[in-house]
Amino acid sequence: MRKRDHNVFTNAASLLICGLLAGVVVAAAAFPAVAMSGLAAKAGAETFGALPKELTVARAPQISYLLANDGKTPLATMYDENRRDVKLADISPYMQKAIIAAEDHDFYKHNGVDVNGVARAFVNNQSGTNSQQGASTLTMQYVRLAIAYSATHPADVVAATEDTSARKIREMRLALQVDKEFSKDEILTRYLNLASFGNGAYGIFAASQVYFGKSPKNLKIEEAALLAGMVKAPTTNDPTTRSGYPLALDRRNYVIDNMVKTKAITQQEADAAKATKLVVKDKRTPNGCVATNQKDWGFFCDYFYRWWLSQETFGSTTYDRERRLKSGGYTITTTLDVQAQNGADRAVRRNLGVNSKAARMVAAIEPGTGRVRALSVNRNFKIDDPKKPQNKLSSDPKKAKKKIRGNYPNTVNPLLSGGQGITGYQAGSTFKMFTMVAALEKGIPLAYQINSPPVFKSEYIVEQNSPAACPGTHFYCPKNASASMAGVHNMWTAFGSSVNTYFVPLEQQVGAENVIKAAQKLGITFRSSDDARRATKEGGANQWGAFTLGVSQTTPLELANAYATLAADGKYCEPIPVQQIKDPEGNKLDVANPRCEQRISTEVARAAVDAARCPVGDRSSVSKCSGATARNVRGIVGKPVAGKSGTTDSEKTSSLVAMTKQFAVAGIMADPDWAQTNQQMGHDTATGINPAVYETLRDAMKGKPGVEFTPPNGKIINGDQRSIPNVKCQSVDGARGKLKEAGFSVVVSDNKIASECPAGTVAGTSPNGRTIKGGVVTIEVSSGGGSTPNQGGNTPGGPGGPGGPPPGNN
Numbered sequence: 001m002r003k004r005d006h007n008v009f010t011n012a013a014s015l016l017i018c019g020l021l022a023g024v025v026v027a028a029a030a031f032p033a034v035a036m037s038g039l040a041a042k043a044g045a046e047t048f049g050a051l052p053k054e055l056t057v058a059r060a061p062q063i064s065y066l067l068a069n070d071g072k073t074p075l076a077t078m079y080d081e082n083r084r085d086v087k088l089a090d091i092s093p094y095m096q097k098a099i100i101a102a103e104d105h106d107f108y109k110h111n112g113v114d115v116n117g118v119a120r121a122f123v124n125n126q127s128g129t130n131s132q133q134g135a136s137t138l139t140m141q142y143v144r145l146a147i148a149y150s151a152t153h154p155a156d157v158v159a160a161t162e163d164t165s166a167r168k169i170r171e172m173r174l175a176l177q178v179d180k181e182f183s184k185d186e187i188l189t190r191y192l193n194l195a196s197f198g199n200g201a202y203g204i205f206a207a208s209q210v211y212f213g214k215s216p217k218n219l220k221i222e223e224a225a226l227l228a229g230m231v232k233a234p235t236t237n238d239p240t241t242r243s244g245y246p247l248a249l250d251r252r253n254y255v256i257d258n259m260v261k262t263k264a265i266t267q268q269e270a271d272a273a274k275a276t277k278l279v280v281k282d283k284r285t286p287n288g289c290v291a292t293n294q295k296d297w298g299f300f301c302d303y304f305y306r307w308w309l310s311q312e313t314f315g316s317t318t319y320d321r322e323r324r325l326k327s328g329g330y331t332i333t334t335t336l337d338v339q340a341q342n343g344a345d346r347a348v349r350r351n352l353g354v355n356s357k358a359a360r361m362v363a364a365i366e367p368g369t370g371r372v373r374a375l376s377v378n379r380n381f382k383i384d385d386p387k388k389p390q391n392k393l394s395s396d397p398k399k400a401k402k403k404i405r406g407n408y409p410n411t412v413n414p415l416l417s418g419g420q421g422i423t424g425y426q427a428g429s430t431f432k433m434f435t436m437v438a439a440l441e442k443g444i445p446l447a448y449q450i451n452s453p454p455v456f457k458s459e460y461i462v463e464q465n466s467p468a469a470c471p472g473t474h475f476y477c478p479k480n481a482s483a484s485m486a487g488v489h490n491m492w493t494a495f496g497s498s499v500n501t502y503f504v505p506l507e508q509q510v511g512a513e514n515v516i517k518a519a520q521k522l523g524i525t526f527r528s529s530d531d532a533r534r535a536t537k538e539g540g541a542n543q544w545g546a547f548t549l550g551v552s553q554t555t556p557l558e559l560a561n562a563y564a565t566l567a568a569d570g571k572y573c574e575p576i577p578v579q580q581i582k583d584p585e586g587n588k589l590d591v592a593n594p595r596c597e598q599r600i601s602t603e604v605a606r607a608a609v610d611a612a613r614c615p616v617g618d619r620s621s622v623s624k625c626s627g628a629t630a631r632n633v634r635g636i637v638g639k640p641v642a643g644k645s646g647t648t649d650s651e652k653t654s655s656l657v658a659m660t661k662q663f664a665v666a667g668i669m670a671d672p673d674w675a676q677t678n679q680q681m682g683h684d685t686a687t688g689i690n691p692a693v694y695e696t697l698r699d700a701m702k703g704k705p706g707v708e709f710t711p712p713n714g715k716i717i718n719g720d721q722r723s724i725p726n727v728k729c730q731s732v733d734g735a736r737g738k739l740k741e742a743g744f745s746v747v748v749s750d751n752k753i754a755s756e757c758p759a760g761t762v763a764g765t766s767p768n769g770r771t772i773k774g775g776v777v778t779i780e781v782s783s784g785g786g787s788t789p790n791q792g793g794n795t796p797g798g799p800g801g802p803g804g805p806p807p808g809n810n
Helices: 008-030 037-049 094-103 113-128 138-150 154-162 167-181 185-192 203-212 221-230 244-261 267-275 294-311 318-327 338-349 397-401 428-441 491-497 502-511 512-521 531-533 545-549 554-567 602-612 635-636 688-702 730-742
Strands: 064-066 076-077 331-334 361-363 374-378 450-452 487-488 572-573 578-582 597-598 641-648 654-659 664-670 721-723 745-748 753-755 760-765 771-774 776-785
Touching: 008 037, 008 654, 064 113, 076 294, 094 185, 094 244, 094 545, 138 167, 154 776, 167 185, 185 203, 185 760, 221 244, 221 294, 244 267, 294 318, 294 338, 294 374, 331 502, 338 361, 338 688, 361 554, 361 688, 374 554, 374 688, 397 597, 428 502, 428 512, 428 545, 428 554, 428 602, 428 641, 450 502, 450 745, 487 491, 502 512, 502 545, 502 572, 512 545, 554 572, 554 602, 554 641, 554 654, 554 664, 597 654, 602 641, 635 654, 635 688, 654 688, 664 753, 730 745, 730 760, 730 776, 753 760
Parallel strands: 064 331, 745 776, 753 776
Antiparallel strands: 064 076, 331 578, 361 374, 361 664, 450 487, 572 597, 641 654, 654 664, 721 771, 760 776
16 A cells, blocks of 8 residues: 655644544533533543544455456446446546536545535534535545445444444544545545445446446546535436436536636636536346347356356356456456357257247357357246246146246246256267277277168167067167168268167167266266266166167257367366456456366277268268268368267257367257157258357358368277178088188178079178178078179168168167
8 A cells, every 4th residue: 555644743643633522522412501612622532542443445346347258348247336446547637627526625635534624514413503514535435435344244234324422523533544544535535436326336447338328547637526426415416217317417507617627627618628518328238148248148148157156266156256247357368269159059949949849959168178158048048037037938838728828938047057957868879989889998999890671679678568678678669760771880970970770779778887988977967866867876777778860968068078078189168258367356267278188098088089071071081971860961161070969869868069169059949848859850941950050160161271180090090900701602501601700790690692602602702702700791692693793892871871770760
């Protein structure tokens, strides 16, 4: 603190006079007859000297600002009191002079207490002939405000503002000390930053914004005078009300006249200022996520708000954390990417309005940092007014019967990130990724082949005769969406065409519990109590055969981050909505730093991404893709891309993940009010989930270079290679035995081919020469005819036409 030089005699005299006046004031209040006695003066001087000399000053609540990731675009403001401290240099000189003219002409002359003013006010108030006068200097007013803001108990706030002689005396004692500790300019700055100006504006910065929409540095004479005139009675002199407007005008003119008396302005300037029409904006500063700069950004803002409340760095309780956010004066640069967010907002609402029961939800996240770039859903982020509700009755018949309203068109529920009763949605075949990752971690290569039948009888036990069981058994019996999908597949072709009867046997081979662990490592949580139980050993994780088909619930944000982890070469980063937080002094908080760790090996992640290029119409770097469930994504995004689509039974939900090296975008379409909806959620239709995802990714990538995914290498591609025995022209049974003995899985083709070998014998194998250990070898049966048998050829690419499988198996 900067100290000013004071004359010792002047200070001593001030203390003595104030002590004497204090005794008179106290005596006058209690015993008017002895108010002027020497006894009263002596007692007052002793009491005054015993009062506290130090003023504890706590920082007054400050408004916090949320910005987009460019550090410029406003996102939202949050506050308990709309206040932002500014330096005196950033306050118009007219404002400085106006407040002195309005409240304390001798501010720069006295030592915190205007002794003459106190005496004059006492004589006037005791005479009973005139109206009551006050003698509070700006310094004393500052002391009063500082005590109130530093109070730790409501009673202290009352004591700081009640109209008593004791309060006045304490203010005088502390004001003298404050005047010694701070320069006059510092006191003036502190006062202007603390004072209330009405309409939720605290401090001169907020007042300038609310009433004039400008910085306090740019206040004109008439504007400064208006604000200076409001501090005495901000409610009475409120220029935004019909009754307050004329009073505010009179008070403004009074201040302008006083500015002439204090020689702050000339009479000519005063006349011009008073002739200026009083125009105020009455623009209250928006507060909270229901009042974001762009109305569609509320869901991102709410995600940030919930994240903040979960961070122990900001306090031990959620109450403490909320108070710190709304009073700490932080400048928070969030991770919201304006380009990506606006693209998502357009995409989720295109052809599907806010009144749709189906919620189109999209989340975008940056691989390698966890920074959440966009969150959007075709809903209004708004609290539905219970007195005038806009929301329709719930789509769930049971809830509708009870007159319970749904989440559309208005909601503030965290549909995209989960919480507050939102446990997520089934994401279908996007979960096949976790089975592939678990298999790759076990050393099973991308080229691993499985002969995928139309229906697969697994070893997983389900309820006897349930729809998922093989007829007459209790064994889980998944099937494909189309019989044509049966055949020999590897990971590229099975993932590209989304072959159920490849991934369930693969899950069975690596262990369902290991697939669940892979999902958890990639960030999938189990918010549903049923899912959380099933994911444990006690809950039968090893029997969760349908897990690979996406029957567990997740959120768009979790799903996007799981795939982003793979795009980042296996580096998992906790989703985070901030990239920089500065306190009022400009210090950066470490809490905004990315929180990452390597959870999947680099080679496994690269291999999984390589296979994930197939479903979205891109080309694997090491193998030819066959089949694509969302073939047009690559062409629309126009950059190297990977991902996967997914659908649940009866299309109750639909989903798509599409990612580049810079963005992972996941979308889920569902009915948040009724999981068992009778509505079908589409994919690549005008109202489906696919356009919402690939248009978001396309718009997010505009102006950004396409970056190639790093291809895998080594054994993770083809595994251990083994020579295939030559069984040409041998009997089928003999060939089968020989191939099995060599460690291969054997399939006999139903289609016979012409060859030089006798009909019914082996014409050749596919593949021939070499293939992976344990791989599938198909025996091709000869029909005779003398042609050279096919000993060449590659492993079949697998079924699945140009458009991929029909809906329901994506």
